[in-house]
Amino acid sequence: MLEATVRVQRDAFMLDVSLTAAAHETVAVLGPNGAGKTTLLRALAGLDEMKGRVVLDGRVLDDSARGVHVPAERRHAGLVFQDHVLFPHLSAVENVAFGLRAQGRPQAAAVARKWLDDAGLGDRAEALPRALSGGQAQRVALLRALATEPKLLLLDEPLSALDISVRAEVRRELSKQLASFHGVRLLVTHDPLEAMALADKLVVLEHGSVVQSGTPGEVTARPRSRFVADLAGVNLLRGRAYGDHVALAAEASLAAVDAGTGDVFAVIHPRAVALYRTRPDGTPRNVWRGQVDTVDLHGERVRVRVMGPVPLVAEVTRAAVQELGLTAGAAVWMAVKATEVSVYPA
Amino acid sequence: MKRTRVPPAIGLLAALGLLLFLLPLAGLIVRAPWNQALGELIDPTTTTALGLSIFCSLTATAIALVLGIPLAMILARTRGTLRNVLRALTTLPMVLPPVAGGVALWLAFGRRGLVGSLLYQWFGIQIPFTTAAAVMAETFVAMPFLVIAVEAGLRSLDHRYEEAARSLGAGYWRVFTRVTLPLLRPAIFSGAVLCWARALGEFGATITFAGNFPGRTQTVPIAVYLALETKPEAAITLSLILLVVSVAILVGMRDRWLGAL
Numbered sequence: 001m002l003e004a005t006v007r008v009q010r011d012a013f014m015l016d017v018s019l020t021a022a023a024h025e026t027v028a029v030l031g032p033n034g035a036g037k038t039t040l041l042r043a044l045a046g047l048d049e050m051k052g053r054v055v056l057d058g059r060v061l062d063d064s065a066r067g068v069h070v071p072a073e074r075r076h077a078g079l080v081f082q083d084h085v086l087f088p089h090l091s092a093v094e095n096v097a098f099g100l101r102a103q104g105r106p107q108a109a110a111v112a113r114k115w116l117d118d119a120g121l122g123d124r125a126e127a128l129p130r131a132l133s134g135g136q137a138q139r140v141a142l143l144r145a146l147a148t149e150p151k152l153l154l155l156d157e158p159l160s161a162l163d164i165s166v167r168a169e170v171r172r173e174l175s176k177q178l179a180s181f182h183g184v185r186l187l188v189t190h191d192p193l194e195a196m197a198l199a200d201k202l203v204v205l206e207h208g209s210v211v212q213s214g215t216p217g218e219v220t221a222r223p224r225s226r227f228v229a230d231l232a233g234v235n236l237l238r239g240r241a242y243g244d245h246v247a248l249a250a251e252a253s254l255a256a257v258d259a260g261t262g263d264v265f266a267v268i269h270p271r272a273v274a275l276y277r278t279r280p281d282g283t284p285r286n287v288w289r290g291q292v293d294t295v296d297l298h299g300e301r302v303r304v305r306v307m308g309p310v311p312l313v314a315e316v317t318r319a320a321v322q323e324l325g326l327t328a329g330a331a332v333w334m335a336v337k338a339t340e341v342s343v344y345p346a
Numbered sequence: 347m348k349r350t351r352v353p354p355a356i357g358l359l360a361a362l363g364l365l366l367f368l369l370p371l372a373g374l375i376v377r378a379p380w381n382q383a384l385g386e387l388i389d390p391t392t393t394t395a396l397g398l399s400i401f402c403s404l405t406a407t408a409i410a411l412v413l414g415i416p417l418a419m420i421l422a423r424t425r426g427t428l429r430n431v432l433r434a435l436t437t438l439p440m441v442l443p444p445v446a447g448g449v450a451l452w453l454a455f456g457r458r459g460l461v462g463s464l465l466y467q468w469f470g471i472q473i474p475f476t477t478a479a480a481v482m483a484e485t486f487v488a489m490p491f492l493v494i495a496v497e498a499g500l501r502s503l504d505h506r507y508e509e510a511a512r513s514l515g516a517g518y519w520r521v522f523t524r525v526t527l528p529l530l531r532p533a534i535f536s537g538a539v540l541c542w543a544r545a546l547g548e549f550g551a552t553i554t555f556a557g558n559f560p561g562r563t564q565t566v567p568i569a570v571y572l573a574l575e576t577k578p579e580a581a582i583t584l585s586l587i588l589l590v591v592s593v594a595i596l597v598g599m600r601d602r603w604l605g606a607l
Contacts, residue, residue, distance in 0.1 A: 072512040079513040099514030
């Protein structure tokens with residue numbers, strides 16, 4: 001069980017995060033670059049100075065109010081770097097044995113070899129890191145951390161330095177290894193796919209603060225930031241609700257059902273945004289003019305970003321793109337039914 | 347891309363510059379008493395000087411390693427004014443004329459020197475004109491080469507290796523001996539070789555501070571200088587040896603040193 005309140009002030013940037021993670025649970029800290037993810041990880045690993053309090057399995061690792069700071073080498077916190085950082089002068093097996101030797105464990109080399117064998121890397125044991133492929137190096141780095149039997153496993157963007165082609169394979173392997181590790185597992189990433197695939201719980205970090213946390217399902221169902229909305233593939237609007245409509249920026253208004261009152265988020269799925277060449281007749285309550293900004297092809301489905309008083313992403317078929325002549329700069333009308341707008345308090 | 351043509355005047359001056367390097371070397375090789383060289387090599391004066399030079403230069407390099415690596419570590423950690431001051435102090439012997447260095451050593455460690463007088467009063471130790479003085483003079487002049495190389499190595503070191511080692515449970519000394527030093531090996535190696543080469547060729551500071559006593563302080567460069575008057579064949583043979591050593595160093599380090607510059 002990890003309970004952490006971490007505050008790090010660096011020039012104009014302020015990280016202020018509280019989070020808890022249970023043993024046997026993978027928590028992914030997800031956020032755009034510069035959100036403070038690596039800063040958080042380094043503070044938890046004991047590598048950087050911080051204010052706040054970190055308690056791991058009842059042991060106080062940091063308590064700035066009482067001047068407590070357990071140095072990195074005595075934390076039992078295994079750290080896996082983004083680009084593996086294997087010791088270049090040591091073979092794979094010696095890299096894995098390094099932590100075991102530091103802990104004074106007998107037969108470190110034999111134990112390390114067993115870790116490699118079990119992971120199917122036995123034949124690469126004597127190889128130097130530069131002779132390993134990216135995926136192999138990342139797996140050895142994970143084994144190196146796991147072999148010390150840490151109570152907390154910290155992973156910094158474990159897959160993002162890898163080629164797309166090997167990422168899926170290493171992700172599967174990582175997922176398996178994480179499942180068999182009994183301590184607290186915390187990974188930071190800017191890649192939503194990585195987070196969704198590996199995490200039981202998401203903590204979304206932006207500008208140094210937590211904007212949202214919960215299971216991946218909960219977080220994406222009710223995005224509370226542009227970043228989460230983009231990763232969930234939905235349109236996120238913010239405004240003030242007045243029962244049957246939401247007042248948006250720039251005097252635009254969004255009709256909705258049971259919007260409530262006060263500051264709200266409104267989510268519109270791209271499939272609910274219909275596009276027309278001329279002003280549509282009929283029931284849709286929300287109709288706006290716009291101009292096509294970008295057109296992204298995803299197989300048969302096409303995502304069209306439309307700029308205007310209410311900027312939205314619409315998802316249409318390839319055929320519709322042809323028929324409506326949707327190219328960058330084209331003028332279009334957008335329509336959204338009030339029942340397709342989901343509204344929840346900000 | 348088309349290169350601009352070099353005017354003939356530049357080419358001529360460059361050729362003259364090159365000749366300035368080449369002609370003395372040619373002179374050394376052409377005039378070498380090849381048939382007597384072996385005889386000179388087993389002459390006691392020569393072998394004594396050679397043995398002393400090897401001993402002194404290796405000792406100086408060893409001292410430079412023990413003292414210079416920690417110094418480089420401190421230099422690599424400091425910033426601002428303190429760093430500039432420390433850096434200036436450590437690099438001063440590289441630009442100071444060696445004779446002045448010898449005088450300075452003599453004023454500090456001579457029998458009436460700053461520290462030397464105390465050493466003599468308390469322990470009856472006299473440093474000048476001993477082998478220890480020769481080693482000190484060589485260390486004084488050569489250590490900066492090691493410090494500069496190791497400091498550059500430390501500054502370009504990726505400190506995440508050390509952080510990874512710490513997160514694996516390694517304390518300071520384990521990180522230092524198992525990670526930092528091995529990663530610095532190329533920098534330490536090239537620094538030590540340059541330091542050794544400089545120590546081997548040291549003349550000015552050594553003759554000023556340690557004098558010229560065969561078997562005690564008469565190193566090869568000093569022996570060469572003195573032999574030129576009385577026994578030029580010996581001087582040429584010893585110079586050839588120094589030349590061979592220099593070429594060997596250049597060849598051995600061409601990848602990591604010449605290539606990098």
